[in-house]
Amino acid sequence: MKNLLTLIIIGFIMTVSVKAQEVRFSQDLYNTYEQYRENGIQHKRFKRSDIEPLIEKVKRNKFFNVKTLGHSAEGREIDLITAGKGKTKVLLWSQMHGDESTATMALFDIFNFLSASDSLDPFRKELLSRLTLCFIPMLNPDGAERFQRRNALDIDINRDAVRLQSPESVILKGVRDSLKADFGFNLHDQSTRHSAGKSFKVASLSFLAPPVDYERSVNPVRERAMKVIVNMHDRLSAFIPGHMAKYPDDFEPRAFGDNMQRWGTSTILIESGGWHTDYEKQFLRKMNYIGILSSIFSIATGSYDGLSIEDYYKIPDNADFIFDLLLRNLTLNVKDSTFKADLGVNRFEAAAGNKPYFHGLIEDVGDLSTFFGFEDYDCSSMEAFPGKADPTVYKDLDEVKSLNFLELLKKGVTAIRVRKEALKGRYSFFPLNLIGVDENGNPGQPEGEFKPGAPANLVIYQNGTARFAVVNGFIYDLKTMSNNVYNGLILQ
Numbered sequence: 429m430k431n432l433l434t435l436i437i438i439g440f441i442m443t444v445s446v447k448a449q450e451v452r453f454s455q456d457l458y459n460t461y462e463q464y465r466e467n468g469i470q471h472k473r474f475k476r477s478d479i480e481p482l483i484e485k486v487k488r489n490k491f492f493n494v495k496t497l498g499h500s501a502e503g504r505e506i507d508l509i510t511a512g513k514g515k516t517k518v519l520l521w522s523q524m525h526g527d528e529s530t531a532t533m534a535l536f537d538i539f540n541f542l543s544a545s546d547s548l549d550p551f552r553k554e555l556l557s558r559l560t561l562c563f564i565p566m567l568n569p570d571g572a573e574r575f576q577r578r579n580a581l582d583i584d585i586n587r588d589a590v591r592l593q594s595p596e597s598v599i600l601k602g603v604r605d606s607l608k609a610d611f612g613f614n615l616h617d618q619s620t621r622h623s624a625g626k627s628f629k630v631a632s633l634s635f636l637a638p639p640v641d642y643e644r645s646v647n648p649v650r651e652r653a654m655k656v657i658v659n660m661h662d663r664l665s666a667f668i669p670g671h672m673a674k675y676p677d678d679f680e681p682r683a684f685g686d687n688m689q690r691w692g693t694s695t696i697l698i699e700s701g702g703w704h705t706d707y708e709k710q711f712l713r714k715m716n717y718i719g720i721l722s723s724i725f726s727i728a729t730g731s732y733d734g735l736s737i738e739d740y741y742k743i744p745d746n747a748d749f750i751f752d753l754l755l756r757n758l759t760l761n762v763k764d765s766t767f768k769a770d771l772g773v774n775r776f777e778a779a780a781g782n783k784p785y786f787h788g789l790i791e792d793v794g795d796l797s798t799f800f801g802f803e804d805y806d807c808s809s810m811e812a813f814p815g816k817a818d819p820t821v822y823k824d825l826d827e828v829k830s831l832n833f834l835e836l837l838k839k840g841v842t843a844i845r846v847r848k849e850a851l852k853g854r855y856s857f858f859p860l861n862l863i864g865v866d867e868n869g870n871p872g873q874p875e876g877e878f879k880p881g882a883p884a885n886l887v888i889y890q891n892g893t894a895r896f897a898v899v900n901g902f903i904y905d906l907k908t909m910s911n912n913v914y915n916g917l918i919l920q
């Protein structure tokens with residue numbers, strides 16, 4: 429009896445000390461991140477040719493083994509980078525969807541971390557002696573080239589796990605089968621506007637231990653993945669409390685995550701979501717770095733095994749309660765009617781070449797009191813009118829540049845007319861939309877509307893004075909003109 433008690437106490441102390449060690453590790457990762465951050469990647473729209481020199485750097489480092497697994501449909505290389513000699517095999521693949529690049533950035537930070545030598549060596553030693561880590565950064569280089577979800581065959585690789593028609597799918601399945609990986613990390617990005625359950629907090633990271641059948645059964649393979657997620661959620665709660673959720677667990681028989689789990693690899697899906705002002709996903713890159721390293725440390729020590737899957741179910745589900753901009757309690761003036769409503773506005777990313785710009789659209793109108801906005805304004809006692817076009821036709825952009833934008837916005841103008849031949853492209857760096865006009869006539873500004881799907885162009889008045897303007901979904905404070913986004917559209 430006494431011996432049993434002693435064993436229980438020793439077990440308890442060991443559990444506590446492993447946890448303390450894990451907490452310290454993730455905190456150290458947070459504090460020292462800048463030392464390891466791969467500065468060769470600074471924004472999310474990089475391509476295979478941009479990571480080529482980084483892969484070369486990894487190749488020169490005898491610490492890693494780099495092998496070309498094969499080529500994408502358009503002939504771009506797909507590499508496997510291996511580190512460590514441990515018994516437990518962990519396979520991590522990123523950017524199966526070409527426009528989901530956050531984790532790829534984190535993987536290059538992780539390579540820098542793993543090959544360094546400093547006071548964190550005891551953690552590295554633990555990781556690399558117990559695990560064999562196999563990374564595929566950027567599984568879909570053709571999609572990354574275009575910053576699009578699908579590959580060059582226009583196939584969604586994540587619906588090709590069974591039919592295996594894309595070379596990228598064949599490569600991933602082949603690696604899984606030859607390694608018989610114990611754990612898999614399936615690294616994606618999701619919408620930046622999911623919320624963590626009903627909270628007014630954005631889901632910055634969402635996790636899933638994909639199901640193995642329609643009944644969402646929990647077999648031992650899936651159970652391990654759930655426990656690793658519980659550990660990751662605990663560790664990251666120190667940095668983004670309340671900002672994590674669970675991805676929907678509908679079974680998708682064609683997806684890689686679900687099939688990996690069926691094939692016997694405990695698979696953890698990480699979806700990078702939104703973080704206000706982190707448009708280039710650099711903060712979420714850091715959270716991926718900490719989340720992945722903390723998780724594999726827990727796999728190395730085996731600590732995840734003591735966690736409860738009940739805590740997995742307690743993580744809130746992904747939900748949709750967020751707008752980029754929410755204007756509450758506005759009095760809207762539309763044609764002959766006046767009524768009170770909230771306006772939810774979202775901005776959708778598009779690209780002209782490599783440069784992103786946005787289309788701001790009204791997403792919803794009415795009682796939106798159950799939602800919240802990244803930018804959230806109470807407009808009680810304010811009224812809104814659709815934006816107008818200035819009647820003058822300007823010759824060129826030099827004339828436009830010399831205008832007093834603030835004065836125009838204060839007059840309720842959200843668009844100006846410019847000779848068509850002076851306009852190029854789809855967007856401008858002005859806080860106004862530009863309408864192209866040819867010599868045959870004047871197309872006029874389409875009447876601004878307050879309805880879902882309409883462009884978000886309006887001016888908001890308080891006591892008869894223009895207080896805010898919304899142009900292409902971006903809000904300008906007309907007292908301070910503090911917003912300097914300046915992303916107007918060119919309308920031809």
Ligand SMILES: [Zn+2]
Binds near residue numbers: 524525528616617
């Ligand atoms: Zn994805």
